[in-house]
Amino acid sequence: MTQVLPRVTGDPSEHPDMPYEQAYISRAYQLLDRGLATAEHTYNTYDELNRSTASALKRSLEILKNARGAGQLVVGRMDRDGETLYVGVRRVHDEHKDLVVASWHAPAVVPYYEATPQDPQGIELKRVFVEEDRVLKSVVDEIVSRAAADVTDPDATAPSSVSDALLNELDRSRDGAMREVVATIQSEQFRIIRAERDVVLVVQGGPGTGKTVVGLHRAAYLAFNDEKLRREGMLVVAPNQAFLSYISGVLPSLDASDILQIDLASLYTGEAGVVATEDVDVARIKGSAAMVTVLRRALQARTGWGSGNLEFSLGGARTTLPGSRIQELIADVERRNLPHNRAREVLRQSLSAAAYEAYRTAQNAAGRAVIATESSIRRLSTFTNALDRMWPSFTPEDLLRSLYGTQSWLVYVTEGVLSADERALLYREPRENISEEPWTVSDLFCLDELAHRLNGELRTYGHIVVDEAQDLSPMQARALARRCPSGSFTVLGDLAQATGPWVRDSWDELTDHLASTEVRVETLSIGYRVPGPVLDLAARLLPLISPGLTAPRSVRQGAGEPSVHLDDVVPDVDRAIELAAEDVRAGLTTALIVPDDRYDECVRRCRSAGLSVGDGRDGDFASDLTVVPATAAKGLEFDSVVLLRPTQVVGASIDGRRVLYVAMTRCTQQLRLVEEDQLPEGLRHLLPPTEADDELDVLEWDQAPDAELDRIIRLLAELSPEDLELVGSLVRRLSSKDGNHQRD
Numbered sequence: 115m116t117q118v119l120p121r122v123t124g125d126p127s128e129h130p131d132m133p134y135e136q137a138y139i140s141r142a143y144q145l146l147d148r149g150l151a152t153a154e155h156t157y158n159t160y161d162e163l164n165r166s167t168a169s170a171l172k173r174s175l176e177i178l179k180n181a182r183g184a185g186q187l188v189v190g191r192m193d194r195d196g197e198t199l200y201v202g203v204r205r206v207h208d209e210h211k212d213l214v215v216a217s218w219h220a221p222a223v224v225p226y227y228e229a230t231p232q233d234p235q236g237i238e239l240k241r242v243f244v245e246e247d248r249v250l251k252s253v254v255d256e257i258v259s260r261a262a263a264d265v266t267d268p269d270a271t272a273p274s275s276v277s278d279a280l281l282n283e284l285d286r287s288r289d290g291a292m293r294e295v296v297a298t299i300q301s302e303q304f305r306i307i308r309a310e311r312d313v314v315l316v317v318q319g320g321p322g323t324g325k326t327v328v329g330l331h332r333a334a335y336l337a338f339n340d341e342k343l344r345r346e347g348m349l350v351v352a353p354n355q356a357f358l359s360y361i362s363g364v365l366p367s368l369d370a371s372d373i374l375q376i377d378l379a380s381l382y383t384g385e386a387g388v389v390a391t392e393d394v395d396v397a398r399i400k401g402s403a404a405m406v407t408v409l410r411r412a413l414q415a416r417t418g419w420g421s422g423n424l425e426f427s428l429g430g431a432r433t434t435l436p437g438s439r440i441q442e443l444i445a446d447v448e449r450r451n452l453p454h455n456r457a458r459e460v461l462r463q464s465l466s467a468a469a470y471e472a473y474r475t476a477q478n479a480a481g482r483a484v485i486a487t488e489s490s491i492r493r494l495s496t497f498t499n500a501l502d503r504m505w506p507s508f509t510p511e512d513l514l515r516s517l518y519g520t521q522s523w524l525v526y527v528t529e530g531v532l533s534a535d536e537r538a539l540l541y542r543e544p545r546e547n548i549s550e551e552p553w554t555v556s557d558l559f560c561l562d563e564l565a566h567r568l569n570g571e572l573r574t575y576g577h578i579v580v581d582e583a584q585d586l587s588p589m590q591a592r593a594l595a596r597r598c599p600s601g602s603f604t605v606l607g608d609l610a611q612a613t614g615p616w617v618r619d620s621w622d623e624l625t626d627h628l629a630s631t632e633v634r635v636e637t638l639s640i641g642y643r644v645p646g647p648v649l650d651l652a653a654r655l656l657p658l659i660s661p662g663l664t665a666p667r668s669v670r671q672g673a674g675e676p677s678v679h680l681d682d683v684v685p686d687v688d689r690a691i692e693l694a695a696e697d698v699r700a701g702l703t704t705a706l707i708v709p710d711d712r713y714d715e716c717v718r719r720c721r722s723a724g725l726s727v728g729d730g731r732d733g734d735f736a737s738d739l740t741v742v743p744a745t746a747a748k749g750l751e752f753d754s755v756v757l758l759r760p761t762q763v764v765g766a767s768i769d770g771r772r773v774l775y776v777a778m779t780r781c782t783q784q785l786r787l788v789e790e791d792q793l794p795e796g797l798r799h800l801l802p803p804t805e806a807d808d809e810l811d812v813l814e815w816d817q818a819p820d821a822e823l824d825r826i827i828r829l830l831a832e833l834s835p836e837d838l839e840l841v842g843s844l845v846r847r848l849s850s851k852d853g854n855h856q857r858d
C-alpha cells in the first residue's frame with residue numbers, strides 16, 4: 115500500500131519541478147495549436163456535400179479554438195502504478211495518437227479527483243497546476259507517497275483538508291459569470307458528478323456548497339461518457355432568466371454546448387408568456403397537484419353527447435344517426451386514451467363513417483341512388499357543428515381562460531378537490547382579447563398540463579438537471595417529468611432556501627411528482643462561497659426557518675465578520691450606496707441587495723449618484739455594481755454584498771426570513787447590513803446593548819435577546835431528527851399564522 119506523507123507545502127511558485135512541468139504544458143498547447151491548424155485546413159478544403167463530416171469537423175474546430183483561448187488546459191498530474199497521467203479540461207494527443215493529456219471526465223482520471231491524502235487510492239503523486247495564459251504559476255503536490263516525496267520536497271508538513279489551489283480559485287474576484295472548476299473539483303463533489311444516472315439524484319446542500327457547479331459538471335460528465343444520453347439529449351433547467359445568464363457559460367467551456375439550457379418558464383412553448391404576478395395563495399392552488407384533477411375534469415366536461423339523434427340532409431334526403439350510436443363512438447375514442455385533439459380527429463373519422471353508413475343504408479332501403487360521399491358528409495355544417503359540440507377543439511389558452519372565467523364550470527371541476535374559498539381564488543374575468551390575459555408563472559404550468567392533454571407531443575430528454583428545485587411546485591415537477599420519460603434527474607437545491615408557495619420539510623413530496631425511479635439524496639456539507647463568519651451569522655436564522663438542517667462548514671474566512679451600519683440620521687439608501695461605492699472602488703464586484711419594493715428607488719438613486727449599475731432583475735451582471743431585489747438573489751454571488759434593511763426584507767412576506775437567509779449568503783468576501791435602528795430576530799445580538807435588555811426577565815420569543823436565542827439553538831441541537839422535524843413544522847405553522855396576522 116502506498117505510504118502517504120503529508121502534502122508538500124512551501125512556495126508553490128518555486129516548486130523544483132516547475133521547469134519540467136512548464137515544458138510539458140507548453141508541448142500540450144503546441145499540439146493543440148497544430149491540431150487546430152490541421153482541422154482548419156481540412157475544413158476549408160472539405161467537400162461541402164458531405165455535411166455530417168463537415169459539421170463534425172466544424173465542431174472540433176470550435177472546441178480546439180476554445181481550448182486555445184481562455185482558461186487552463188492542463189489542471190494536474192497523477193502518478194499511479196508507475197504510470198503518469200496528465201489531466202486537463204480536454205483530451206490532447208500527439209501525432210502518434212498517444213495520450214498527452216486525458217480529459218477530466220475520462221474513467222482513468224477518477225482517482226485523481228476522488229483520492230485524498232487520507233485515502234490516496236494508490237496514487238503516488240497528485241500534483242495540481244495553476245496556469246495563466248499558458249504560463250505555469252504554481253505547482254502543489256496534494257498527495258505524495260514516500261518514494262515520490264524523497265525526490266521532491268523533504269520538508270513535507272501536515273496536510274490541510276482544503277487545497278491551496280482551491281483556496282486561490284475561491285479567492286479570485288467574481289466577474290458576474292459562473293466558471294468551470296475542473297482544476298479544483300473536490301472529492302465529495304466528484305462522487306456526485308459521476309454517480310449513476312438511472313435515478314433521481316437529489317443534491318441537498320447549504321448556500322455555496324457547489325450544487326450548481328456540481329450539477330453542471332455532472333451534465334457534462336454524463337454527456338461525455340454516455341453515448342445513448344447524448345443521442346437522447348440533455349436539459350439543464352434554471353429557475354429564471356437572470357440565473358440562466360449567470361450560469362450559461364459553464365457548459366460551453368466544458369465542450370458541452372449540445373446540452374440545452376433554459377429557464378423554467380421556457381419549458382412551455384405555447385402562445386402565452388408570463389406577464390403578471392399573483393398572490394402566493396393563488397399560486398399555491400394553481401401549482402398544486404389538485405389542478406391535475408381540475409384540468410382533466412375541465413376537458414372531460416366539454417366532451418360528450420346527450421341522447422338526441424343527429425339529423426342531416428344530403429341531396430334532399432334526410433338521414434338520422436341515432437344518439438346511442440354517437441355515444442358508442444365517443445366511448446370507443448375515450449377508451450383509446452389519446453390526446454384530446456388527436457382523439458377529435460379519430461372521432462371525426464368514425465363519426466363520418468357511421469353517418470355515411472346510415473345514409474347509404476337509408477338510401478338503399480328507399481331504393482334511391484347513393485350519390486354523396488363520406489367526405490361530402492364531413493363538409494356539412496351540421497356535421498362539423500355536431501362534432502364541435504361533442505368534442506370541441508381547443509388551444510390550452512382558450513380552455514384555461516374560459517375555465518377561470520366560468521363560475522359554474524369551476525364549481526363542477528373543483529368539487530371534492532378544492533374548497534369554496536380556494537375555488538374563488540381561481541376565478542378571474544376573462545380579458546376581452548386573449549392576447550391581453552394576465553398569465554402568471556403558475557398559469558404557464560397549467561397550460562403545459564393542458565397542452566399535453568390536448569396535443570401530447572413533447573420534446574423529451576434522456577436526463578434533466580434542475581436547479582433551485584426546492585421551489586418547484588408539483589405542477590412544475592410534472593412538466594419536467596413529462597419531458598424525461600426515463601425518470602433520470604439531477605435535482606439541485608436547499609430546503610432551507612425555499613421561498614414562495616412551496617416550503618417543504620423533505621424532498622419526498624417533490625420527487626414523487628418527478629419520477630417513479632429510485633430517489634437518492636446526497637448532501638454537500640462544505641461551503642465554498644460564503645466566508646465562515648458570514649455563514650455563522652446567517653446560520654442563526656436556520657433554527658427559525660429549517661430547524662432540521664445544519665449550515666455548511668465554510669472553507670474560508672473572507673474579509674471577516676459582517677459589519678452592521680445603523681444610522682437613523684443619514685437616509686438608509688444613501689448609506690447603502692455609499693458603502694457599495696466604497697466596495698466597487700476597492701475592486702470588488704458588489705451587489706446592493708434591497709427589499710423588492712425599494713428596487714426602483716435604489717436603481718434611480720445609484721444612477722443619480724453617478725454609478726454605473728447593472729439591473730440584477732434582468733440578469734445584467736456586467737457592471738461592478740448590481741442592484742438586486744432580495745427575492746431575485748437566489749443562486750447568485752458577488753465579492754461583496756451590501757444588504758439594505760434586513761428588517762424590511764423579513765417583513766415583506768411570510769417567507770421573509772428565508773429570503774433574508776438567501777440574501778445574506780451571496781457574498782464571497784464580505785457582508786454589510788444597513789439598518790436604521792433595528793435588526794431582525796436572530797441578528798439582534800449585533801445591536802448595541804441597551805438598558806432595557808437588562809430589565810427583561812420574562813422573555814417573549816419575538817423579543818428574545820440573542821443570549822436566549824443561543825440557549826434555544828443549543829437546546830435544538832440536542833433534539834433527535836424526528837423531534838426537530840416536529841419543532842420545525844410547529845415553527846413554520848406559527849410563523850405563517852404570524853404572517854397572516856400581519857396581512858390581516
Ligand SMILES: Nc1ncnc2c1ncn2[C@@H]1O[C@H](COP(=O)(O)OP(=O)(O)OP(=O)(O)O)[C@@H](O)[C@H]1O
Binds near residue numbers: 280284295321323
Ligand atoms: N470545487 C470547486 N472549485 C472551485 N470553486 C468552487 C468549487 N465548488 C464550488 N465552487 C464555487 O463556489 C461558489 C458556490 O458554488 P455554487 O453556486 O455551485 O453553490 P450552490 O450550492 O449552488 O449555492 P446556492 O445554494 O447559493 O445556489 C461558486 O463560485 C463556485 O464556483
